[in-house]
Amino acid sequence: MLDFNYNALSGRVIFGPGKLSQTRAEAEALGMTKVLVLSTPHQRDLAENVADLLGDLVTGIYDQAVMHVPVETIADVMDVVSQLDIDGCVSIGGGSTVGLAKAIALESGLPILAIPTTYAGSEMTPVWGMTKDGIKTTGRDPRVLPKTVIYDPELTVGLPDFISGPSGLNAIAHCVEALYSETQNPVTSLMAEEGIRALGESLPVIVKQPDNMEARAKALYGAWLSGTVLGAVGMAIHHKLCHTLGGSFNLPHAEVHTVVIPHATYFNRDHAPQAMSAIGRALNVEADEAAGALYDLAVSIGAPVSLKDIGMLEGDLDKAADIATTNPYYNPRAIDRAGVRELLENAYRGTRPGSE
Numbered sequence: 001m002l003d004f005n006y007n008a009l010s011g012r013v014i015f016g017p018g019k020l021s022q023t024r025a026e027a028e029a030l031g032m033t034k035v036l037v038l039s040t041p042h043q044r045d046l047a048e049n050v051a052d053l054l055g056d057l058v059t060g061i062y063d064q065a066v067m068h069v070p071v072e073t074i075a076d077v078m079d080v081v082s083q084l085d086i087d088g089c090v091s092i093g094g095g096s097t098v099g100l101a102k103a104i105a106l107e108s109g110l111p112i113l114a115i116p117t118t119y120a121g122s123e124m125t126p127v128w129g130m131t132k133d134g135i136k137t138t139g140r141d142p143r144v145l146p147k148t149v150i151y152d153p154e155l156t157v158g159l160p161d162f163i164s165g166p167s168g169l170n171a172i173a174h175c176v177e178a179l180y181s182e183t184q185n186p187v188t189s190l191m192a193e194e195g196i197r198a199l200g201e202s203l204p205v206i207v208k209q210p211d212n213m214e215a216r217a218k219a220l221y222g223a224w225l226s227g228t229v230l231g232a233v234g235m236a237i238h239h240k241l242c243h244t245l246g247g248s249f250n251l252p253h254a255e256v257h258t259v260v261i262p263h264a265t266y267f268n269r270d271h272a273p274q275a276m277s278a279i280g281r282a283l284n285v286e287a288d289e290a291a292g293a294l295y296d297l298a299v300s301i302g303a304p305v306s307l308k309d310i311g312m313l314e315g316d317l318d319k320a321a322d323i324a325t326t327n328p329y330y331n332p333r334a335i336d337r338a339g340v341r342e343l344l345e346n347a348y349r350g351t352r353p354g355s356e
Helices: 019-029 041-057 071-084 095-108 161-179 186-208 213-232 237-249 253-267 273-283 287-300 314-324 337-349
Strands: 012-015 035-038 058-062 088-093 112-116 127-132 135-140 148-151
Touching: 012 019, 012 213, 019 041, 019 088, 019 112, 019 148, 035 041, 035 071, 035 095, 041 058, 041 088, 058 071, 071 095, 071 127, 088 095, 095 112, 095 127, 095 253, 127 237, 135 237, 148 213, 161 186, 161 213, 161 237, 161 253, 161 273, 161 287, 186 213, 186 273, 186 287, 237 253, 237 314, 237 337, 253 287, 253 337, 273 287, 314 337
Parallel strands: 012 148, 035 058, 035 088, 088 112, 112 148
Antiparallel strands: 127 135
């Protein structure tokens, strides 16, 4: 018999090619009159484009968003928010930029209009994260959920395949863990399976045909679903490991998710049969090949498959296992250090799950 809770997250979504042009109208609808536009240093040109669209609503551009949201960056941007008397933020970029906007919202309660340019999905969640002294802390607060999200697949066309692939697999990781979450329910499981299917079908097309707008839109749709389920249910061992590897060892966010998710899936394979079946259906394989199919997808799009190839040192694996097994998240399989250490070893070497 069905027995579950489902909390829908409020928020307005604008989806389609060319929707960036609606930025000013959406900012005005949120009552923004003194906007701070946020970006990374590398996406300053996009921030300036957004500022042009916003016109006299813009008070400033802050282009210092970086991975894992260091507390030092938060302190710096909050000084800017105070000095300019900002009443809203427009973020353009991936998870790093959205993460910084969320930190501002957490501190100030200011509204966010998010314009994602990758497939991270963070824009659909009330989850925030920040890094202090090498430790990444996360939490949930409805104040950090963007009020409006503009999904324009045209903004993803410039993404090279080495960013598109890991970004999409990062989104898939959210869906995978949503399927065996402690708080999963039929609604989120439907969205998660559909998200894996959409991304699994579109990512190989994107890396071969970067200008294929239909594939770009399908991937962005999958990312939207992934972010929605990430925001609606809790995560498990995979996300704990990725927060550890990113926050404590400064490994690149999307690439860490790409490398770890096949191994986290294999770790849980015998304890989440319904999730394995859903992953298998989405990727057109048998349930017992779910983890291997995720690995094969990464290989097929040229994404990294080993921690050693993205900067992890073998000598740090023990420390990572210690951190990840301290205050662990819920997981369908009981967390034991030996098992997690083995998972990390296999991810470090980049072996295909099931072939160890």
